[in-house]
Amino acid sequence: MSIRISQPAINLREKLTEVDTPPIGAHGSELMNSSSVNESFDLVKAGRKNIIINGDMQIAQRGTSKTGFNGSPNWVFSTVDRWKLGMSGAGTWTSSQDTDVPVGQGFTKSWKLDCTTADAAVDSGDYFLLEQRIEANRMAHLCWGTAGAKPVTLSFWVKSAVTGDGNAMFVGDGFNTTRIINQTFTIHNANEWEFKTMSFLAHGPENSFTVNTGTGMRLWIWFKAGATWTAGQGTRNYWRNNASNQQAPGTTINIASSTSNNLWITGVQLEEGYNVTPFDYKSYDEELRECQRYFIRRFLLGQCSTGFSQSGGGYNSHLMNVPLPCQMRTQPTVTFENATQSGTFQPGGNAANFGTLGLGPDFISVTTGSTSTTWTTQVVSHSAPKILVHAEL
């Protein structure tokens, strides 16, 4: 008996061609060609990467809705943590943390700005800006100011009632001379969520960059800009010395043109490299902890005094240690809500008159204002007094 085995003919030339062009994309080839774990990691951009804090607007310790923002005072934290609002000649706005988000992107919150008084004229000095200040420590890995400086990519989701060109800009405060760079982006469709992404050049050793707890750079996103800020000519996406007229060239949008105008933004990410990657989602507690390096608002209800420090040689007040959940960026400024609330303390029913005595790395010594010598300790039994601890940039 004989067995006959047959197999299809092989075209050797075709097979060799397949080897030359394996069925993987360009990025896959880069990964396969990487010669070290470091190189592969760098290509994938795995791990924590978002330099922006609260880019998904989850945290709003100061409140979820506030009215009457008109530039006086200016550059204020309105609702969502870490984000400031700057404006001049741009009407009046209500700021809120909102639930309108791009569908299917995993976001639950956005920052909404609602125009309540319009300013349709675009006078020369007018502007409307969203700002986040970034601590220099947080961007040390970008190696700015050195020969190994890395580029960055900014991405965000935006929904605007007005179409036109906005402007994204960085103010490099950490350089020995303030440097700026900017690019325009276009809102194509009114009242639709749109994803914007743009890469910015690295800044080499032409200027030195200081890494410390101060401001490394400010992200400014312009939605109105008068001629003072737009009149400059020249190449965009190019680091240059700060000049007013070079800050927002190309900005045509006027978000303040009508009281019908709303603006939403979320998913703001700034990452190393030329490639945009998926948003770096964090849990609520992770995001809160990052925000609390700069601002903390907490109840004093239930907090006990450590006793009365007598008037002769003491501080003539009950004292209290308020623990903080983390170390802050710098020694903080302290304010109190309802600092003089009546009936704050039990036993005794004494009124409060809160002040600070001294600061530790993760606690604050407080004078309560109660001078009761009847009780060795007292507890805050009123929910109104709160301590606000500010170490913002």
Place this chain on the structure above:
Amino acid sequence: MYKIIQRTGFPDQIYRKSDGAWIPKASDNTDYQQFLQDVNERGISNTVEGPDVVTPDYKSQRMSEYPSIEDQLDKIYHTSLTAWKSEIKAIKDKYPKTNSGSTAVGSVPSWVQEEVDKLP
């Protein structure tokens, strides 16, 4: 408008009257930076008030000088009631009841101008 707050054993603080903020003397603190800027632009006399200088009333002054109860009893036992009385009377005379205490505004400490002078 600001006010310097001095408390024994602690660094000076700055109290911002407009919003009741307690500002530490810390170079990285942006409120402190603003304080120095404000003083620089408007001058000390228009911007900042010196610390309260508190003169305690006679009760507080006497209390801080009276010996402890144990020491007073010891004095009565080992010497006499008269000796104890004279010691206590000396303290009472030193701080008469006419002293009802007062609070005055002191001068602005010199470090304020020194720090402003360092501004670029």
